[in-house]
Amino acid sequence: MGSASREIEGKHILVTGGAGFLGSHLIDALVLEGARRVTVVDNLYLGTPANLVAARRNMGGLQILYVDISDVRSMREALFDLGSIDVVFNLAALPLPICLEQPHYCFDTNMRITSVLCELLREKRYATLVHVSSSCVYGSMQAHPLSEKDAVNPLTPYAASKVSCDSLVLSYARTFDLDALVIRPFSIYGPRQYARQYATVLPVLIRCALEDAVFSFFGDGKQSRDFLFVADAVRAMIALYRCADSRGQTVNIASGRETQIKDLKAKIEELMKKSILCEYCEPRVCDIDRQRGDITLLKSLTDWEPQVTLDEGLQQTIEFYTQQMDDAQRPQRMVALHDARGR
Numbered sequence: 001m002g003s004a005s006r007e008i009e010g011k012h013i014l015v016t017g018g019a020g021f022l023g024s025h026l027i028d029a030l031v032l033e034g035a036r037r038v039t040v041v042d043n044l045y046l047g048t049p050a051n052l053v054a055a056r057r058n059m060g061g062l063q064i065l066y067v068d069i070s071d072v073r074s075m076r077e078a079l080f081d082l083g084s085i086d087v088v089f090n091l092a093a094l095p096l097p098i099c100l101e102q103p104h105y106c107f108d109t110n111m112r113i114t115s116v117l118c119e120l121l122r123e124k125r126y127a128t129l130v131h132v133s134s135s136c137v138y139g140s141m142q143a144h145p146l147s148e149k150d151a152v153n154p155l156t157p158y159a160a161s162k163v164s165c166d167s168l169v170l171s172y173a174r175t176f177d178l179d180a181l182v183i184r185p186f187s188i189y190g191p192r193q194y195a196r197q198y199a200t201v202l203p204v205l206i207r208c209a210l211e212d213a214v215f216s217f218f219g220d221g222k223q224s225r226d227f228l229f230v231a232d233a234v235r236a237m238i239a240l241y242r243c244a245d246s247r248g249q250t251v252n253i254a255s256g257r258e259t260q261i262k263d264l265k266a267k268i269e270e271l272m273k274k275s276i277l278c279e280y281c282e283p284r285v286c287d288i289d290r291q292r293g294d295i296t297l298l299k300s301l302t303d304w305e306p307q308v309t310l311d312e313g314l315q316q317t318i319e320f321y322t323q324q325m326d327d328a329q330r331p332q333r334m335v336a337l338h339d340a341r342g343r
């Protein structure tokens with residue numbers, strides 16, 4: 001087994017779901033912070049190796065294992081070949097929209113991913129589990145920002161899977177005296193977030209602006225979320241791992257600010273200097289109405305402060321998707337240019 005001392009430098013770190021949005025940014029940061037070795041486990045359900053280009057540039061030996069983590073036998077074999085591992089950051093999960101079509105599959109897969117990792121922790125195949133949950137466990141906010149002390153209120157089977165996974169991790173930590181913690185991010189955004197099927201609101205808004213497509217408001221657009229830029233989220237995750245007092249705790253990661261979806265649309269329109277076509281549809285079943293995170297615990301455990309304003313984060317995100325669209329269109333433009341010249 002690896003060491004339970006909570007440092008990044010010199011450690012072998014395994015990131016599940018590392019080819020996804022949040023995982024790939026975490027890996028970029030872990031490499032820069034001096035991890036000795038980083039291993040990614042991802043079955044590419046939504047992730048892509050393209051998200052790991054920068055990390056591979058900075059760490060030649062970055063290893064990617066294309067394994068389904070919910071399959072305990074495959075994971076045992078994968079870990080056996082890897083030798084000593086210090087910490088697992090668990091970000092692998094099926095996303096919320098899957099649970100609306102296939103609730104059993106979504107709940108079952110998310111639970112099995114977590115129970116496999118709990119078992120491997122109990123078997124001392126690695127020393128520390130940093131489990132990534134979600135603010136969706138709280139449901140909608142009433143009067144006060146959502147705190148870790150609030151009761152959970154899962155509105156969907158996806159949220160129920162997250163609640164169950166959190167309970168499982170904490171129960172293993174208590175029963176078997178293991179080193180584990182649960183992190184609850186609110187709405188994280190930034191470059192590389194999945195922008196097509198299953199996408200969350202922000203990449204959809206930017207894509208609608210770039211493609212002149214119609215954005216659908218579900219309800220009146222007054223629903224709110226607590227948006228945090230991905231670089232700030234990753235710094236918070238690393239700060240919590242480094243803090244020994246986070247052992248056995250559940251900690252929110254958020255900006256502490258609330259933004260309505262209609263205001264987010266207006267901000268994107270202002271930054272992109274164009275208006276986004278929109279339509280108003282019926283509210284979605286079990287949609288969360290309001291969210292804002294209470295980050296008192298995060299701040300009391302670490303010296304973390306958000307560094308990126310919403311405008312700065314949106315600007316970086318817009319630039320990423322604009323570049324991605326330009327890259328996708330370049331071959332077509334080259335053909336068009338060639339045809340035009342050839343004629």
Ligand SMILES: NC(=O)c1ccc[n+]([C@@H]2O[C@H](COP(=O)([O-])OP(=O)(O)OC[C@H]3O[C@@H](n4cnc5c(N)ncnc54)[C@H](O)[C@@H]3O)[C@@H](O)[C@H]2O)c1
Pocket residue numbers: 016017018019020021022023041042043044045046047048067068069070090091092093094095109113132133134135184185186187188189194
């Ligand atoms: N992005 C957010 O705003 C946000 C907010 C709260 C919580 N989270 C949590 O953070 C984690 C990462 O989120 P994300 O936005 O990066 O999502 P993502 O979909 O981009 O990343 C998840 C990754 O897990 C992989 N995966 C799924 N099932 C797998 C399996 N059985 N075996 C191996 N790999 C599998 C996917 O291929 C994907 O690369 C998730 O657990 C999510 O619930 C994200």
